[in-house]
Amino acid sequence: MLKLLGAYGSPFVRKVKVVLDEKGLAYEHEQIVPFPATPEYRKISPLGKIPAFMDGDKALADSSIICAYLEKAHPAPALYPSDPYEYARALWFEEYGDSGLSPIVGGKMFFNRIIGPRFLKRAFDEALFQQALDKDLPPMFDYLENQIAGDYLAGGMFSIADLAIATQFVNYRFAGGSLAHSRWPKLAAYIQRIQARPKFAAAIAIEEKMFGGGRD
Ligand SMILES: N[C@@H](CCC(=O)N[C@@H](CS)C(=O)NCC(=O)O)C(=O)O
CATH class of the missing domain: 1.20.1050.10 (Glutathione S-transferase Yfyf (Class Pi); Chain A, domain 2)
Structure with missing residues (x-):
């Protein structure tokens, strides 16, 4: 199961959410507020920032990294130009x-x-x-x-x-x-x-x- 971690209001959480939605992927969305980030959350997002992401037991942090991962893992529809x-x-x-x-x-x-x-x-x-x-x-x-x-x-x-x-x-x-x-x-x-x-x-x-x- 895919899981997006991060609170509403964050432009970076929203960026990942729309990528997931545009690609038609099913996922859970867990509301995580990073003020302050808990030690548990920092295991997934070492800088303590939102969003983070889980693909099964694989963890990722940072919206740009997560979006790049989603593009590789789920190429269609493409959200990055090929040129x-x-x-x-x-x-x-x-x-x-x-x-x-x-x-x-x-x-x-x-x-x-x-x-x-x-x-x-x-x-x-x-x-x-x-x-x-x-x-x-x-x-x-x-x-x-x-x-x-x-x-x-x-x-x-x-x-x-x-x-x-x-x-x-x-x-x-x-x-x-x-x-x-x-x-x-x-x-x-x-x-x-x-x-x-x-x-x-x-x-x-x-x-x-x-x-x-x-x-x-
Ligand atoms: N480069 C990061 C930036 C993430 C970011 O700055 N998130 C803010 C919320 S919008 C945050 O978690 N701030 C908590 C903190 O800096 O301690 C990304 O793209 O995910």
Whole structure:
């Protein structure tokens, strides 16, 4: 049996969940909150982060590693382009989402405004939030706006690139961010299109009940 470990609200858990769903795989989803990670959980995820994954007794950690494993183990439908350069571009956009957008959207916005105050008794740092909106994100959104040429970011197909970018924008919206009426029309339409895919939309709908309401 396949098992996804990690809590709703995490863009990385969502990334793996949508890969599993797009590939039509059956799996259990165990809600693991990593604040703090237990010694037991660290045996599966040595850095103490979510998600982790079990395929029977085989354990894996890190969303990118888990998604790469799922692609090898269950190749259809393909979620990585086959052309070498487009494959590398897809990995680049995954990295851009995971290491570029996430520290800002996840750390300075979603965690700062939602998770910290709601679950960890941490005060909301409004200056940090505003810094993300005013300084950090505009050049990143400009970059993405310029990268969007067709329906998808890499290889002319829905891929890990689109998933890794669009998952960050779920947290962006949950934290109160908006792309509407913005200076990024291509990006706004692209994100809406990717998140409207049935499996993606279904994953978001579950979390919407928890995080989509009013902001704290
Ligand atoms: N590179 C990792 C990042 C995972 C990550 O940062 N997860 C966050 C939640 S969204 C976490 O577990 N944080 C707990 C911690 O850093 O202690 C991945 O892609 O899985």
